[in-house]
Amino acid sequence: MGVIGIELSILHSTLEVSLPVFAMVFLGALLKRLGWIDQTFVNTASSLVFKATMPTLLFLSILQSEPGSALNLGLVLWYLTISAALFGLIWLWALWRCPRQERGVYVQGAFRGNCGIVGLALAANMYGDLGLSLGGIMAGGIIIVNLVLSAIVLSVYSPVVSSRPLDIVRDVVTNPLIIGIVSALPLAWLDIQLPGWLLTSGNYFASLSLPLALICIGGSLNLTAARESSALALSASLWKVIVMPVTGVAAAIALGYRGAELGILMLFLASPTAAVAYVMARGAGGNERLAASIIMLSTLISLLTISAGVLVLKSLALI
Structure with a gap:
Protein backbone atom coordinates (compact mmCIF):
# COMPACT_ATOMS: atom_id res chain seq x y z
CA MET A 1 0.00 0.00 0.00
CA GLY A 2 2.92 2.30 0.72
CA VAL A 3 4.29 1.94 -2.82
CA ILE A 4 0.82 2.33 -4.34
CA GLY A 5 0.23 5.42 -2.23
CA ILE A 6 3.48 6.96 -3.42
CA GLU A 7 2.65 6.21 -7.06
CA LEU A 8 -0.83 7.71 -6.69
CA SER A 9 0.67 10.80 -5.09
CA ILE A 10 3.11 11.18 -8.01
CA LEU A 11 0.28 10.68 -10.52
CA HIS A 12 -1.83 13.28 -8.75
CA SER A 13 0.97 15.86 -8.75
CA THR A 14 1.69 15.09 -12.40
CA LEU A 15 -1.91 15.71 -13.42
CA GLU A 16 -1.89 18.93 -11.43
CA VAL A 17 0.86 20.15 -13.77
CA SER A 18 -0.62 19.15 -17.11
CA LEU A 19 -4.40 19.17 -16.69
CA PRO A 20 -4.87 22.89 -15.89
CA VAL A 21 -2.98 23.84 -19.06
CA PHE A 22 -4.79 21.44 -21.37
CA ALA A 23 -8.12 22.16 -19.69
CA MET A 24 -7.78 25.74 -20.90
CA ALA A 29 -12.35 24.46 -28.27
CA LEU A 30 -15.65 24.26 -26.35
CA LEU A 31 -16.21 28.02 -26.48
CA LYS A 32 -15.60 27.96 -30.23
CA ARG A 33 -18.01 25.05 -30.60
CA LEU A 34 -20.70 26.92 -28.62
CA GLY A 35 -20.21 30.00 -30.77
CA TRP A 36 -19.16 32.16 -27.81
CA ILE A 37 -15.88 32.97 -29.54
CA ASP A 38 -15.17 33.03 -33.26
CA GLN A 39 -12.15 33.14 -35.54
CA THR A 40 -12.08 36.93 -35.42
CA PHE A 41 -11.76 36.80 -31.63
CA VAL A 42 -9.04 34.15 -31.87
CA ASN A 43 -7.07 36.21 -34.40
CA THR A 44 -7.37 39.44 -32.38
CA ALA A 45 -6.61 37.82 -29.03
CA SER A 46 -3.66 35.88 -30.45
CA SER A 47 -2.22 39.11 -31.84
CA LEU A 48 -2.65 40.82 -28.46
CA VAL A 49 -0.88 37.98 -26.67
CA PHE A 50 1.97 37.84 -29.18
CA LYS A 51 2.54 41.58 -29.45
CA ALA A 52 1.83 42.79 -25.92
CA THR A 53 0.80 40.57 -23.01
CA MET A 54 3.32 37.74 -23.51
CA PRO A 55 6.31 40.09 -23.97
CA THR A 56 5.18 41.87 -20.79
CA LEU A 57 4.95 38.56 -18.94
CA LEU A 58 8.45 37.52 -20.02
CA PHE A 59 9.85 40.96 -19.22
CA LEU A 60 8.42 41.00 -15.69
CA SER A 61 9.22 37.35 -14.93
CA ILE A 62 12.90 37.95 -15.68
CA LEU A 63 12.95 41.34 -13.95
CA GLN A 64 11.42 39.93 -10.74
CA SER A 65 13.45 36.71 -10.62
CA GLU A 66 16.13 36.15 -8.02
CA PRO A 67 19.56 37.35 -9.22
CA GLY A 68 21.22 34.60 -11.20
CA SER A 69 18.28 32.20 -10.96
CA ALA A 70 17.39 32.47 -14.62
CA LEU A 71 20.86 32.79 -16.07
CA ASN A 72 21.70 29.11 -16.44
CA LEU A 73 23.38 29.56 -19.78
CA GLY A 74 24.61 25.97 -19.82
CA LEU A 75 21.07 24.61 -19.81
CA ALA A 94 12.44 13.19 -44.15
CA LEU A 95 14.89 12.73 -47.02
CA TRP A 96 14.37 8.98 -46.66
CA ARG A 97 10.68 8.71 -45.77
CA CYS A 98 8.91 11.86 -46.95
CA PRO A 99 7.88 13.00 -50.46
CA ARG A 100 9.97 15.97 -51.58
CA GLN A 101 7.04 18.42 -51.83
CA GLU A 102 6.04 17.69 -48.22
CA ARG A 103 9.47 17.76 -46.59
CA GLY A 104 9.57 21.39 -45.53
CA VAL A 105 6.19 21.27 -43.77
CA TYR A 106 6.96 17.86 -42.27
CA VAL A 107 10.33 18.86 -40.81
CA GLN A 108 9.03 22.13 -39.39
CA GLY A 109 6.04 20.39 -37.79
CA ALA A 110 8.21 17.66 -36.32
CA PHE A 111 10.65 19.95 -34.50
CA ARG A 112 9.02 23.35 -33.88
CA GLY A 113 7.45 23.22 -30.44
CA ASN A 114 4.94 25.62 -28.88
CA CYS A 115 7.40 26.57 -26.18
CA GLY A 116 6.42 30.22 -25.85
CA ILE A 117 2.90 29.29 -24.72
CA VAL A 118 2.38 25.63 -23.80
CA GLY A 119 5.95 24.97 -22.62
CA LEU A 120 6.07 28.20 -20.65
CA ALA A 121 2.63 27.61 -19.12
CA LEU A 122 3.62 24.12 -17.99
CA ALA A 123 6.94 25.34 -16.58
CA ALA A 139 11.77 30.44 -25.04
CA GLY A 140 13.56 33.52 -26.33
CA GLY A 141 16.52 31.48 -27.52
CA ILE A 142 14.45 28.79 -29.20
CA ILE A 143 12.29 31.38 -30.96
CA ILE A 144 15.40 32.62 -32.75
CA VAL A 145 16.55 29.09 -33.61
CA ASN A 146 13.06 28.09 -34.78
CA LEU A 147 12.69 31.16 -36.99
CA VAL A 148 16.01 30.54 -38.72
CA LEU A 149 15.70 26.77 -39.13
CA SER A 150 12.06 26.92 -40.25
CA ALA A 151 12.83 29.61 -42.81
CA ILE A 152 15.68 27.52 -44.19
CA VAL A 153 13.85 24.20 -44.52
CA LEU A 154 10.65 25.75 -45.88
CA SER A 155 12.53 27.79 -48.46
CA VAL A 156 14.46 24.77 -49.72
CA TYR A 157 11.22 23.02 -50.70
CA SER A 158 9.00 26.05 -51.34
CA PRO A 159 7.77 26.85 -54.87
CA VAL A 160 7.26 30.53 -54.01
CA VAL A 161 9.68 31.65 -51.27
CA SER A 162 13.40 32.25 -51.19
CA SER A 163 15.20 32.52 -47.85
CA ARG A 164 16.98 35.86 -47.57
CA PRO A 165 19.25 36.34 -44.55
CA LEU A 166 18.18 39.96 -44.08
CA ASP A 167 14.52 38.93 -43.84
CA ILE A 168 15.35 36.34 -41.19
CA VAL A 169 17.37 38.89 -39.20
CA ARG A 170 14.51 41.41 -39.43
CA ASP A 171 11.99 38.84 -38.18
CA VAL A 172 14.20 38.01 -35.20
CA VAL A 173 15.00 41.62 -34.27
CA THR A 174 11.37 42.72 -34.46
CA ASN A 175 9.89 39.68 -32.68
CA PRO A 176 7.99 41.07 -29.64
CA LEU A 177 8.92 38.11 -27.44
CA ILE A 178 12.60 38.61 -28.15
CA ILE A 179 12.26 42.34 -27.47
CA GLY A 180 10.56 41.65 -24.13
CA ILE A 181 13.29 39.25 -23.01
CA VAL A 182 16.27 41.25 -24.22
CA SER A 183 15.00 44.51 -22.73
CA ALA A 184 14.63 42.87 -19.31
CA LEU A 185 18.12 41.36 -19.12
CA PRO A 186 20.15 44.56 -18.48
CA LEU A 187 17.62 45.78 -15.90
CA ALA A 188 17.76 42.43 -14.09
CA TRP A 189 21.55 42.36 -14.27
CA LEU A 190 21.80 45.88 -12.78
CA ASP A 191 19.04 45.06 -10.24
CA ILE A 192 16.97 48.08 -11.29
CA GLN A 193 13.55 48.16 -9.64
CA LEU A 194 10.44 49.57 -11.31
CA PRO A 195 7.87 51.58 -9.30
CA GLY A 196 5.40 49.46 -7.38
CA TRP A 197 2.35 50.82 -9.18
CA LEU A 198 3.92 50.04 -12.56
CA LEU A 199 4.76 46.49 -11.53
CA THR A 200 1.21 45.93 -10.27
CA SER A 201 -0.35 47.24 -13.48
CA GLY A 202 2.11 45.25 -15.55
CA ASN A 203 1.32 42.07 -13.66
CA TYR A 204 -2.41 42.60 -14.22
CA PHE A 205 -1.80 42.95 -17.94
CA ALA A 206 0.69 40.07 -18.14
CA SER A 207 -1.65 37.72 -16.28
CA LEU A 208 -3.89 37.69 -19.36
CA SER A 209 -1.19 35.96 -21.41
CA LEU A 210 -1.31 32.27 -20.59
CA PRO A 211 -5.08 31.70 -20.18
CA LEU A 212 -5.90 33.81 -23.23
CA ALA A 213 -3.23 32.16 -25.36
CA LEU A 214 -4.32 28.66 -24.36
CA ILE A 215 -7.97 29.46 -25.11
CA CYS A 216 -6.90 30.73 -28.53
CA ILE A 217 -5.04 27.49 -29.21
CA GLY A 218 -8.21 25.57 -28.36
CA GLY A 219 -10.27 27.85 -30.55
CA SER A 220 -7.87 27.23 -33.43
CA LEU A 221 -7.93 23.43 -33.22
CA ASN A 222 -9.23 21.89 -36.43
CA LEU A 223 -10.95 18.56 -35.83
CA THR A 224 -11.59 18.15 -39.53
CA ALA A 225 -7.87 18.36 -40.20
CA ALA A 226 -7.25 15.72 -37.55
CA ARG A 227 -9.77 13.34 -39.13
CA GLU A 228 -8.16 13.85 -42.50
CA SER A 229 -4.62 13.49 -41.15
CA SER A 230 -2.22 11.25 -42.96
CA ALA A 231 0.55 8.93 -41.88
CA LEU A 232 2.93 11.85 -42.42
CA ALA A 233 1.08 13.96 -39.85
CA LEU A 234 1.16 11.14 -37.31
CA SER A 235 4.85 10.50 -37.96
CA ALA A 236 5.76 14.17 -37.51
CA SER A 237 3.66 14.36 -34.33
CA LEU A 238 5.42 11.35 -32.82
CA TRP A 239 8.79 12.91 -33.60
CA LYS A 240 7.71 16.08 -31.83
CA VAL A 241 6.12 14.74 -28.65
CA ILE A 242 7.98 11.44 -28.14
CA VAL A 243 11.30 11.18 -29.99
CA MET A 244 12.48 14.73 -29.27
CA PRO A 245 11.82 14.72 -25.50
CA VAL A 246 13.06 11.16 -24.96
CA THR A 247 16.29 11.79 -26.84
CA GLY A 248 16.94 15.23 -25.36
CA VAL A 249 16.11 14.26 -21.78
CA ALA A 250 18.16 11.04 -21.93
CA ALA A 251 21.18 13.01 -23.13
CA PRO A 272 3.32 20.15 -29.21
CA THR A 273 3.87 21.78 -32.58
CA ALA A 274 3.53 25.56 -32.56
CA ALA A 275 0.47 27.06 -34.25
CA VAL A 276 2.73 29.49 -36.14
CA ALA A 277 3.94 26.49 -38.15
CA TYR A 278 0.64 26.65 -40.04
CA VAL A 279 1.13 30.32 -40.89
CA MET A 280 4.68 29.81 -42.12
CA ALA A 281 3.74 26.72 -44.14
CA ARG A 282 0.93 28.60 -45.86
CA GLY A 283 3.17 31.59 -46.54
CA ALA A 284 5.78 29.33 -48.11
CA GLY A 285 3.25 27.69 -50.41
CA GLY A 286 3.48 24.40 -48.55
CA ASN A 287 0.79 21.88 -47.65
CA GLU A 288 -1.16 23.87 -45.05
CA ARG A 289 -3.56 20.97 -44.42
CA LEU A 290 -0.63 18.77 -43.40
CA ALA A 291 0.62 21.53 -41.09
CA ALA A 292 -2.82 21.84 -39.46
CA SER A 293 -3.02 18.08 -38.98
CA ILE A 294 0.38 17.98 -37.28
CA ILE A 295 -0.57 20.81 -34.91
CA MET A 296 -3.86 19.14 -33.98
CA LEU A 297 -2.47 15.63 -33.51
CA SER A 298 0.63 16.70 -31.59
CA THR A 299 -1.51 18.79 -29.24
CA LEU A 300 -3.85 15.89 -28.49
CA ALA A 317 13.39 10.97 -8.46
CA LEU A 318 15.05 12.87 -11.30
CA ILE A 319 12.85 15.96 -10.93
Missing part, protein backbone atom coordinates in the same frame (compact mmCIF):
# COMPACT_ATOMS: atom_id res chain seq x y z
CA VAL A 25 -7.02 24.48 -24.42
CA PHE A 26 -10.14 22.33 -24.49
CA LEU A 27 -12.15 25.17 -22.93
CA GLY A 28 -11.17 27.24 -25.96
CA VAL A 76 19.89 27.15 -22.38
CA LEU A 77 22.78 26.36 -24.72
CA TRP A 78 22.20 22.63 -24.30
CA TYR A 79 18.52 23.04 -25.12
CA LEU A 80 19.28 25.04 -28.25
CA THR A 81 22.01 22.61 -29.30
CA ILE A 82 19.95 19.46 -28.90
CA SER A 83 17.00 21.12 -30.66
CA ALA A 84 19.18 22.03 -33.64
CA ALA A 85 20.73 18.56 -33.71
CA LEU A 86 17.30 16.90 -33.69
CA PHE A 87 16.20 19.24 -36.46
CA GLY A 88 19.05 17.87 -38.57
CA LEU A 89 18.12 14.30 -37.68
CA ILE A 90 14.47 14.88 -38.61
CA TRP A 91 15.52 16.37 -41.93
CA LEU A 92 17.63 13.30 -42.69
CA TRP A 93 14.63 11.11 -41.84
CA ALA A 124 5.20 28.18 -14.72
CA ASN A 125 2.57 25.82 -13.33
CA MET A 126 5.19 23.32 -12.16
CA TYR A 127 8.01 25.60 -10.96
CA GLY A 128 6.44 29.03 -10.45
CA ASP A 129 8.68 32.07 -10.87
CA LEU A 130 11.72 29.92 -11.69
CA GLY A 131 9.76 28.25 -14.48
CA LEU A 132 8.77 31.64 -15.87
CA SER A 133 12.20 33.26 -15.66
CA LEU A 134 14.36 30.36 -16.84
CA GLY A 135 11.66 29.24 -19.26
CA GLY A 136 11.40 32.78 -20.63
CA ILE A 137 15.07 32.85 -21.56
CA MET A 138 14.85 29.37 -23.07
CA ALA A 252 20.61 15.67 -20.44
CA ILE A 253 20.45 13.01 -17.71
CA ALA A 254 23.75 11.61 -18.98
CA LEU A 255 25.23 15.11 -18.66
CA GLY A 256 24.07 15.33 -15.05
CA TYR A 257 21.00 17.56 -15.24
CA ARG A 258 18.46 16.98 -12.47
CA GLY A 259 15.62 18.72 -10.66
CA ALA A 260 13.89 21.80 -12.01
CA GLU A 261 16.37 22.20 -14.87
CA LEU A 262 15.63 18.72 -16.19
CA GLY A 263 11.90 19.17 -15.65
CA ILE A 264 11.74 22.45 -17.57
CA LEU A 265 13.87 20.98 -20.36
CA MET A 266 11.49 18.03 -20.69
CA LEU A 267 8.41 20.26 -20.75
CA PHE A 268 9.88 22.42 -23.50
CA LEU A 269 11.10 19.53 -25.65
CA ALA A 270 7.76 17.72 -25.27
CA SER A 271 5.59 20.73 -26.19
CA ILE A 301 -1.07 13.32 -28.09
CA SER A 302 1.02 15.62 -25.90
CA LEU A 303 -1.70 15.59 -23.24
CA LEU A 304 -0.71 11.98 -22.59
CA THR A 305 3.02 12.12 -23.34
CA ILE A 306 3.79 15.17 -21.19
CA SER A 307 1.91 13.67 -18.25
CA ALA A 308 3.74 10.37 -18.77
CA GLY A 309 7.10 12.13 -18.97
CA VAL A 310 6.57 14.03 -15.71
CA LEU A 311 5.32 10.85 -14.05
CA VAL A 312 8.34 8.80 -15.12
CA LEU A 313 10.90 11.44 -14.11
CA LYS A 314 9.21 11.96 -10.74
CA SER A 315 9.02 8.21 -10.13
CA LEU A 316 12.78 7.97 -10.78
Whole structure:
Protein backbone atom coordinates (compact mmCIF):
# COMPACT_ATOMS: atom_id res chain seq x y z
CA MET A 1 0.00 0.00 0.00
CA GLY A 2 2.92 2.30 0.72
CA VAL A 3 4.29 1.94 -2.82
CA ILE A 4 0.82 2.33 -4.34
CA GLY A 5 0.23 5.42 -2.23
CA ILE A 6 3.48 6.96 -3.42
CA GLU A 7 2.65 6.21 -7.06
CA LEU A 8 -0.83 7.71 -6.69
CA SER A 9 0.67 10.80 -5.09
CA ILE A 10 3.11 11.18 -8.01
CA LEU A 11 0.28 10.68 -10.52
CA HIS A 12 -1.83 13.28 -8.75
CA SER A 13 0.97 15.86 -8.75
CA THR A 14 1.69 15.09 -12.40
CA LEU A 15 -1.91 15.71 -13.42
CA GLU A 16 -1.89 18.93 -11.43
CA VAL A 17 0.86 20.15 -13.77
CA SER A 18 -0.62 19.15 -17.11
CA LEU A 19 -4.40 19.17 -16.69
CA PRO A 20 -4.87 22.89 -15.89
CA VAL A 21 -2.98 23.84 -19.06
CA PHE A 22 -4.79 21.44 -21.37
CA ALA A 23 -8.12 22.16 -19.69
CA MET A 24 -7.78 25.74 -20.90
CA VAL A 25 -7.02 24.48 -24.42
CA PHE A 26 -10.14 22.33 -24.49
CA LEU A 27 -12.15 25.17 -22.93
CA GLY A 28 -11.17 27.24 -25.96
CA ALA A 29 -12.35 24.46 -28.27
CA LEU A 30 -15.65 24.26 -26.35
CA LEU A 31 -16.21 28.02 -26.48
CA LYS A 32 -15.60 27.96 -30.23
CA ARG A 33 -18.01 25.05 -30.60
CA LEU A 34 -20.70 26.92 -28.62
CA GLY A 35 -20.21 30.00 -30.77
CA TRP A 36 -19.16 32.16 -27.81
CA ILE A 37 -15.88 32.97 -29.54
CA ASP A 38 -15.17 33.03 -33.26
CA GLN A 39 -12.15 33.14 -35.54
CA THR A 40 -12.08 36.93 -35.42
CA PHE A 41 -11.76 36.80 -31.63
CA VAL A 42 -9.04 34.15 -31.87
CA ASN A 43 -7.07 36.21 -34.40
CA THR A 44 -7.37 39.44 -32.38
CA ALA A 45 -6.61 37.82 -29.03
CA SER A 46 -3.66 35.88 -30.45
CA SER A 47 -2.22 39.11 -31.84
CA LEU A 48 -2.65 40.82 -28.46
CA VAL A 49 -0.88 37.98 -26.67
CA PHE A 50 1.97 37.84 -29.18
CA LYS A 51 2.54 41.58 -29.45
CA ALA A 52 1.83 42.79 -25.92
CA THR A 53 0.80 40.57 -23.01
CA MET A 54 3.32 37.74 -23.51
CA PRO A 55 6.31 40.09 -23.97
CA THR A 56 5.18 41.87 -20.79
CA LEU A 57 4.95 38.56 -18.94
CA LEU A 58 8.45 37.52 -20.02
CA PHE A 59 9.85 40.96 -19.22
CA LEU A 60 8.42 41.00 -15.69
CA SER A 61 9.22 37.35 -14.93
CA ILE A 62 12.90 37.95 -15.68
CA LEU A 63 12.95 41.34 -13.95
CA GLN A 64 11.42 39.93 -10.74
CA SER A 65 13.45 36.71 -10.62
CA GLU A 66 16.13 36.15 -8.02
CA PRO A 67 19.56 37.35 -9.22
CA GLY A 68 21.22 34.60 -11.20
CA SER A 69 18.28 32.20 -10.96
CA ALA A 70 17.39 32.47 -14.62
CA LEU A 71 20.86 32.79 -16.07
CA ASN A 72 21.70 29.11 -16.44
CA LEU A 73 23.38 29.56 -19.78
CA GLY A 74 24.61 25.97 -19.82
CA LEU A 75 21.07 24.61 -19.81
CA VAL A 76 19.89 27.15 -22.38
CA LEU A 77 22.78 26.36 -24.72
CA TRP A 78 22.20 22.63 -24.30
CA TYR A 79 18.52 23.04 -25.12
CA LEU A 80 19.28 25.04 -28.25
CA THR A 81 22.01 22.61 -29.30
CA ILE A 82 19.95 19.46 -28.90
CA SER A 83 17.00 21.12 -30.66
CA ALA A 84 19.18 22.03 -33.64
CA ALA A 85 20.73 18.56 -33.71
CA LEU A 86 17.30 16.90 -33.69
CA PHE A 87 16.20 19.24 -36.46
CA GLY A 88 19.05 17.87 -38.57
CA LEU A 89 18.12 14.30 -37.68
CA ILE A 90 14.47 14.88 -38.61
CA TRP A 91 15.52 16.37 -41.93
CA LEU A 92 17.63 13.30 -42.69
CA TRP A 93 14.63 11.11 -41.84
CA ALA A 94 12.44 13.19 -44.15
CA LEU A 95 14.89 12.73 -47.02
CA TRP A 96 14.37 8.98 -46.66
CA ARG A 97 10.68 8.71 -45.77
CA CYS A 98 8.91 11.86 -46.95
CA PRO A 99 7.88 13.00 -50.46
CA ARG A 100 9.97 15.97 -51.58
CA GLN A 101 7.04 18.42 -51.83
CA GLU A 102 6.04 17.69 -48.22
CA ARG A 103 9.47 17.76 -46.59
CA GLY A 104 9.57 21.39 -45.53
CA VAL A 105 6.19 21.27 -43.77
CA TYR A 106 6.96 17.86 -42.27
CA VAL A 107 10.33 18.86 -40.81
CA GLN A 108 9.03 22.13 -39.39
CA GLY A 109 6.04 20.39 -37.79
CA ALA A 110 8.21 17.66 -36.32
CA PHE A 111 10.65 19.95 -34.50
CA ARG A 112 9.02 23.35 -33.88
CA GLY A 113 7.45 23.22 -30.44
CA ASN A 114 4.94 25.62 -28.88
CA CYS A 115 7.40 26.57 -26.18
CA GLY A 116 6.42 30.22 -25.85
CA ILE A 117 2.90 29.29 -24.72
CA VAL A 118 2.38 25.63 -23.80
CA GLY A 119 5.95 24.97 -22.62
CA LEU A 120 6.07 28.20 -20.65
CA ALA A 121 2.63 27.61 -19.12
CA LEU A 122 3.62 24.12 -17.99
CA ALA A 123 6.94 25.34 -16.58
CA ALA A 124 5.20 28.18 -14.72
CA ASN A 125 2.57 25.82 -13.33
CA MET A 126 5.19 23.32 -12.16
CA TYR A 127 8.01 25.60 -10.96
CA GLY A 128 6.44 29.03 -10.45
CA ASP A 129 8.68 32.07 -10.87
CA LEU A 130 11.72 29.92 -11.69
CA GLY A 131 9.76 28.25 -14.48
CA LEU A 132 8.77 31.64 -15.87
CA SER A 133 12.20 33.26 -15.66
CA LEU A 134 14.36 30.36 -16.84
CA GLY A 135 11.66 29.24 -19.26
CA GLY A 136 11.40 32.78 -20.63
CA ILE A 137 15.07 32.85 -21.56
CA MET A 138 14.85 29.37 -23.07
CA ALA A 139 11.77 30.44 -25.04
CA GLY A 140 13.56 33.52 -26.33
CA GLY A 141 16.52 31.48 -27.52
CA ILE A 142 14.45 28.79 -29.20
CA ILE A 143 12.29 31.38 -30.96
CA ILE A 144 15.40 32.62 -32.75
CA VAL A 145 16.55 29.09 -33.61
CA ASN A 146 13.06 28.09 -34.78
CA LEU A 147 12.69 31.16 -36.99
CA VAL A 148 16.01 30.54 -38.72
CA LEU A 149 15.70 26.77 -39.13
CA SER A 150 12.06 26.92 -40.25
CA ALA A 151 12.83 29.61 -42.81
CA ILE A 152 15.68 27.52 -44.19
CA VAL A 153 13.85 24.20 -44.52
CA LEU A 154 10.65 25.75 -45.88
CA SER A 155 12.53 27.79 -48.46
CA VAL A 156 14.46 24.77 -49.72
CA TYR A 157 11.22 23.02 -50.70
CA SER A 158 9.00 26.05 -51.34
CA PRO A 159 7.77 26.85 -54.87
CA VAL A 160 7.26 30.53 -54.01
CA VAL A 161 9.68 31.65 -51.27
CA SER A 162 13.40 32.25 -51.19
CA SER A 163 15.20 32.52 -47.85
CA ARG A 164 16.98 35.86 -47.57
CA PRO A 165 19.25 36.34 -44.55
CA LEU A 166 18.18 39.96 -44.08
CA ASP A 167 14.52 38.93 -43.84
CA ILE A 168 15.35 36.34 -41.19
CA VAL A 169 17.37 38.89 -39.20
CA ARG A 170 14.51 41.41 -39.43
CA ASP A 171 11.99 38.84 -38.18
CA VAL A 172 14.20 38.01 -35.20
CA VAL A 173 15.00 41.62 -34.27
CA THR A 174 11.37 42.72 -34.46
CA ASN A 175 9.89 39.68 -32.68
CA PRO A 176 7.99 41.07 -29.64
CA LEU A 177 8.92 38.11 -27.44
CA ILE A 178 12.60 38.61 -28.15
CA ILE A 179 12.26 42.34 -27.47
CA GLY A 180 10.56 41.65 -24.13
CA ILE A 181 13.29 39.25 -23.01
CA VAL A 182 16.27 41.25 -24.22
CA SER A 183 15.00 44.51 -22.73
CA ALA A 184 14.63 42.87 -19.31
CA LEU A 185 18.12 41.36 -19.12
CA PRO A 186 20.15 44.56 -18.48
CA LEU A 187 17.62 45.78 -15.90
CA ALA A 188 17.76 42.43 -14.09
CA TRP A 189 21.55 42.36 -14.27
CA LEU A 190 21.80 45.88 -12.78
CA ASP A 191 19.04 45.06 -10.24
CA ILE A 192 16.97 48.08 -11.29
CA GLN A 193 13.55 48.16 -9.64
CA LEU A 194 10.44 49.57 -11.31
CA PRO A 195 7.87 51.58 -9.30
CA GLY A 196 5.40 49.46 -7.38
CA TRP A 197 2.35 50.82 -9.18
CA LEU A 198 3.92 50.04 -12.56
CA LEU A 199 4.76 46.49 -11.53
CA THR A 200 1.21 45.93 -10.27
CA SER A 201 -0.35 47.24 -13.48
CA GLY A 202 2.11 45.25 -15.55
CA ASN A 203 1.32 42.07 -13.66
CA TYR A 204 -2.41 42.60 -14.22
CA PHE A 205 -1.80 42.95 -17.94
CA ALA A 206 0.69 40.07 -18.14
CA SER A 207 -1.65 37.72 -16.28
CA LEU A 208 -3.89 37.69 -19.36
CA SER A 209 -1.19 35.96 -21.41
CA LEU A 210 -1.31 32.27 -20.59
CA PRO A 211 -5.08 31.70 -20.18
CA LEU A 212 -5.90 33.81 -23.23
CA ALA A 213 -3.23 32.16 -25.36
CA LEU A 214 -4.32 28.66 -24.36
CA ILE A 215 -7.97 29.46 -25.11
CA CYS A 216 -6.90 30.73 -28.53
CA ILE A 217 -5.04 27.49 -29.21
CA GLY A 218 -8.21 25.57 -28.36
CA GLY A 219 -10.27 27.85 -30.55
CA SER A 220 -7.87 27.23 -33.43
CA LEU A 221 -7.93 23.43 -33.22
CA ASN A 222 -9.23 21.89 -36.43
CA LEU A 223 -10.95 18.56 -35.83
CA THR A 224 -11.59 18.15 -39.53
CA ALA A 225 -7.87 18.36 -40.20
CA ALA A 226 -7.25 15.72 -37.55
CA ARG A 227 -9.77 13.34 -39.13
CA GLU A 228 -8.16 13.85 -42.50
CA SER A 229 -4.62 13.49 -41.15
CA SER A 230 -2.22 11.25 -42.96
CA ALA A 231 0.55 8.93 -41.88
CA LEU A 232 2.93 11.85 -42.42
CA ALA A 233 1.08 13.96 -39.85
CA LEU A 234 1.16 11.14 -37.31
CA SER A 235 4.85 10.50 -37.96
CA ALA A 236 5.76 14.17 -37.51
CA SER A 237 3.66 14.36 -34.33
CA LEU A 238 5.42 11.35 -32.82
CA TRP A 239 8.79 12.91 -33.60
CA LYS A 240 7.71 16.08 -31.83
CA VAL A 241 6.12 14.74 -28.65
CA ILE A 242 7.98 11.44 -28.14
CA VAL A 243 11.30 11.18 -29.99
CA MET A 244 12.48 14.73 -29.27
CA PRO A 245 11.82 14.72 -25.50
CA VAL A 246 13.06 11.16 -24.96
CA THR A 247 16.29 11.79 -26.84
CA GLY A 248 16.94 15.23 -25.36
CA VAL A 249 16.11 14.26 -21.78
CA ALA A 250 18.16 11.04 -21.93
CA ALA A 251 21.18 13.01 -23.13
CA ALA A 252 20.61 15.67 -20.44
CA ILE A 253 20.45 13.01 -17.71
CA ALA A 254 23.75 11.61 -18.98
CA LEU A 255 25.23 15.11 -18.66
CA GLY A 256 24.07 15.33 -15.05
CA TYR A 257 21.00 17.56 -15.24
CA ARG A 258 18.46 16.98 -12.47
CA GLY A 259 15.62 18.72 -10.66
CA ALA A 260 13.89 21.80 -12.01
CA GLU A 261 16.37 22.20 -14.87
CA LEU A 262 15.63 18.72 -16.19
CA GLY A 263 11.90 19.17 -15.65
CA ILE A 264 11.74 22.45 -17.57
CA LEU A 265 13.87 20.98 -20.36
CA MET A 266 11.49 18.03 -20.69
CA LEU A 267 8.41 20.26 -20.75
CA PHE A 268 9.88 22.42 -23.50
CA LEU A 269 11.10 19.53 -25.65
CA ALA A 270 7.76 17.72 -25.27
CA SER A 271 5.59 20.73 -26.19
CA PRO A 272 3.32 20.15 -29.21
CA THR A 273 3.87 21.78 -32.58
CA ALA A 274 3.53 25.56 -32.56
CA ALA A 275 0.47 27.06 -34.25
CA VAL A 276 2.73 29.49 -36.14
CA ALA A 277 3.94 26.49 -38.15
CA TYR A 278 0.64 26.65 -40.04
CA VAL A 279 1.13 30.32 -40.89
CA MET A 280 4.68 29.81 -42.12
CA ALA A 281 3.74 26.72 -44.14
CA ARG A 282 0.93 28.60 -45.86
CA GLY A 283 3.17 31.59 -46.54
CA ALA A 284 5.78 29.33 -48.11
CA GLY A 285 3.25 27.69 -50.41
CA GLY A 286 3.48 24.40 -48.55
CA ASN A 287 0.79 21.88 -47.65
CA GLU A 288 -1.16 23.87 -45.05
CA ARG A 289 -3.56 20.97 -44.42
CA LEU A 290 -0.63 18.77 -43.40
CA ALA A 291 0.62 21.53 -41.09
CA ALA A 292 -2.82 21.84 -39.46
CA SER A 293 -3.02 18.08 -38.98
CA ILE A 294 0.38 17.98 -37.28
CA ILE A 295 -0.57 20.81 -34.91
CA MET A 296 -3.86 19.14 -33.98
CA LEU A 297 -2.47 15.63 -33.51
CA SER A 298 0.63 16.70 -31.59
CA THR A 299 -1.51 18.79 -29.24
CA LEU A 300 -3.85 15.89 -28.49
CA ILE A 301 -1.07 13.32 -28.09
CA SER A 302 1.02 15.62 -25.90
CA LEU A 303 -1.70 15.59 -23.24
CA LEU A 304 -0.71 11.98 -22.59
CA THR A 305 3.02 12.12 -23.34
CA ILE A 306 3.79 15.17 -21.19
CA SER A 307 1.91 13.67 -18.25
CA ALA A 308 3.74 10.37 -18.77
CA GLY A 309 7.10 12.13 -18.97
CA VAL A 310 6.57 14.03 -15.71
CA LEU A 311 5.32 10.85 -14.05
CA VAL A 312 8.34 8.80 -15.12
CA LEU A 313 10.90 11.44 -14.11
CA LYS A 314 9.21 11.96 -10.74
CA SER A 315 9.02 8.21 -10.13
CA LEU A 316 12.78 7.97 -10.78
CA ALA A 317 13.39 10.97 -8.46
CA LEU A 318 15.05 12.87 -11.30
CA ILE A 319 12.85 15.96 -10.93
